[in-house]
Amino acid sequence: MSTNIDGKILPRAFYARPTISVALDLLGKSVYHSVPRGLIAGKIVEVEAYLGERDPACHAFYGKTNRTGIFWGDPGIAYIFISYGIHYCLNTITEESNTAGCVLIRALEPTAGTSLMEKNRGVADLYSLADGPGKLTQALGITVAQNGVDLTKGNFLILSEDCSDCPDIVVTSRIGISKAEKEPLRFYIGGNRFVSRQNSAVEFFRDTATAIKEVFDDEAIDMSLRYH
DNA sequence: GGTGGGATTAGCT
DNA sequence: GCTAATCCCACCA
Numbered sequence: 642m643s644t645n646i647d648g649k650i651l652p653r654a655f656y657a658r659p660t661i662s663v664a665l666d667l668l669g670k671s672v673y674h675s676v677p678r679g680l681i682a683g684k685i686v687e688v689e690a691y692l693g694e695r696d697p698a699c700h701a702f703y704g705k706t707n708r709t710g711i712f713w714g715d716p717g718i719a720y721i722f723i724s725y726g727i728h729y730c731l732n733t734i735t736e737e738s739n740t741a742g743c744v745l746i747r748a749l750e751p752t753a754g755t756s757l758m759e760k761n762r763g764v765a766d767l768y769s770l771a772d773g774p775g776k777l778t779q780a781l782g783i784t785v786a787q788n789g790v791d792l793t794k795g796n797f798l799i800l801s802e803d804c805s806d807c808p809d810i811v812v813t814s815r816i817g818i819s820k821a822e823k824e825p826l827r828f829y830i831g832g833n834r835f836v837s838r839q840n841s842a843v844e845f846f847r848d849t850a851t852a853i854k855e856v857f858d859d860e861a862i863d864m865s866l867r868y869h
Numbered sequence: 870g871g872t873g874g875g876a877t878t879a880g881c882t
Numbered sequence: 883g884c885t886a887a888t889c890c891c892a893c894c895a
Contacts, residue, residue, distance in 0.1 A: 689887070698887070703882055726877030728888045745887060775888045785879095818887055820882095840871090 646673070649800040653793050655868055656716030660735040660742035661826070661853060662866045664690040667733070667744055667799070668808045668830055671752065674781045675796040681757050681781050683749030683771050684802070687829035687836045689815050691732070693741030697820040701741035711789060712741035719797065721778070721788040728775030729784055733792060733799065747816075747827070749777045750835040757782075773837040801869075812852045813843040825852035 651670065656663055667685050674681045691699035693712060700722070701712040711720050711734060720732040720743050736742040749771035751758055758770045758780040771777035778784070783797070792799050809831040814823050816838055825846040829836045846852030 691887075697882090700880095700887085706880080708880065722880095722887085723878055725886060725888050726879075730887055732887085747887090773888070815887075819885095 646798070646800065649802070650793055651717070651799050651801055653715065653717040656733060656735050656792075657737050658735065658866050658868065660690045660692055660744060662868070663733070663735045663742075664688045664744045664826075664828055665810060665849060666868045667746070668810060668828060669802055671800040671802055672731075672746065672749060672777075672781065673798045673800050674783065676757070676782055679754050679757055681754035683751045683753075683758075683777065683780075684835075685746055685748075685799075686750050686833045687746075687748035687827070689745040689747055689828070690826040691743050691745060692826070693736065693743075696824075698815065698818045698822070698824075699741070699743070701743075709741075712743065713739050715791075717791060717793045719787055719790045719792055721783065721785050723785060724775060729778040730774045731778050731781075731783060745774060746777065747774045748772045748829070748835055748837045749780070750833065751780070768834055772835050776837075810849055812846040812849050816841055816843065825849075825856055 667688050670685050671682050693699055693701045696702055701709050715738055716734050716736060718734045720734055721729055724730050731746045732743040734743050751770050759765050761782050762770055762780050771780045787797055790797050811829050811831045812825045813827045815827045
């Protein structure tokens, strides 16, 4: 079992790329948390990109502080913060060291340990277990205690998956933020029922490459730097 | 089915 | 002191 998993762990190089590339390529991958009572896992179906110092919605926008120093450290590290005093949000640090950026994981399709997830969440509806950033951390049993954990080793990992089911990506504006809220930086798997806030008023963009090019200069993303 | 308010904590714009 | 990358429930329709 463990050797099987070792071969699937996304290496640090996966994360050491432009944030938007990492965000797009995280769709369809798996978040994996091994806990004493069993294994909890889910497929990533929704993410948002936060572009570091250039992005007013990113915690790194105002520079290095005690909390945000992690942004300039190694990629592939978990950045977890408390949202609204109650919920935890899970991010992965991206870009090379000394460049800030992260991807917020917003929704998972449960694939293993659903009974544990139900217990952690206190609900039994499969579609409500991890269809939001606060819900998925609760379902996985993740808290700020895991802030700074390395996602390339240990019991909390992100794994590659076969791409036979390569996602059809939908691009929209981000959710729940008050700055830079119109940028095309939320990505999800089209038609997937586990995506959060299906009824939210978001702006839809035609396709990823076009939307990104229209809003950012070409330094923001090099579409050739995809990784599967 | 849609909306509005409250919960609760860390960081500081 | 104020704000926030959320969620849930009560209430209205």
